[in-house]
Amino acid sequence: MRGKGKTAKELELKVRGFYYEDNQDSWFSRFTPSYTFDYLAFGRLINTGLYKNLEELRKYLKEATGYYWDNNVFRFSNIYGTEFAFSINLDKNGDTITVFSATSDHNLRNWQIVPGVVDEILKTADMFTMGKCLCSLCREEMKLVDIAGAYYGGRFCKRCWEEGYKGSEPMKAVEARESYN
Numbered sequence: 001m002r003g004k005g006k007t008a009k010e011l012e013l014k015v016r017g018f019y020y021e022d023n024q025d026s027w028f029s030r031f032t033p034s035y036t037f038d039y040l041a042f043g044r045l046i047n048t049g050l051y052k053n054l055e056e057l058r059k060y061l062k063e064a065t066g067y068y069w070d071n072n073v074f075r076f077s078n079i080y081g082t083e084f085a086f087s088i089n090l091d092k093n094g095d096t097i098t099v100f101s102a103t104s105d106h107n108l109r110n111w112q113i114v115p116g117v118v119d120e121i122l123k124t125a126d127m128f129t130m131g132k133c134l135c136s137l138c139r140e141e142m143k144l145v146d147i148a149g150a151y152y153g154g155r156f157c158k159r160c161w162e163e164g165y166k167g168s169e170p171m172k173a174v175e176a177r178e179s180y181n
């Protein structure tokens with residue numbers, strides 16, 4: 001039998017999505033807890049400055065669920081019900097917010113948190129729901145199905161991928177140097 005699971009406490013851990021690692025003699029979570037704000041709550045969070053306290057909320061969620069890692073856990077949903085992950089960077093020179101697709105593999109954009117930024121974020125989020133995004137290099141709008149290549153969180157149009165942009169190296173050459181091993 002794999003792992004523990006005999007006592008009520010151990011069964012509870014299993015039901016909650018934990019597994020037991022024999023060689024480390026401890027329990028780890030298979031789930032990722034997340035906290036999703038609807039678009040109204042998200043707007044309030046950013047506009048009132050309450051986002052500065054998100055780290056406390058993250059720690060609370062981590063402790064409450066027994067989650068092991070320090071991953072970002074915050075999300076918002078737009079009016080179409082698409083979820084996006086976001087992370088906040090507090091900086092004395094100006095706080096910034098980065099928005100990702102729900103799986104965190106596509107970096108939609110990074111913004112300075114200034115008045116009006118919520119509208120800009122939601123516009124970009126809605127664009128994504130409609131199947132469009134901005135090229136991470138030239139910033140031109142494109143359809144998601146026309147994404148020619150990906151490099152980390154970046155998504156690139158055919159031109160930037162194959163020829164580069166304004167004298168820069170083609171992104172596919174940059175990507176080719178990367179070892180994913």
Ligand SMILES: [Zn+2]
Pocket residue numbers: 135136137138139140156157158159160161165
């Ligand atoms: Zn481009």
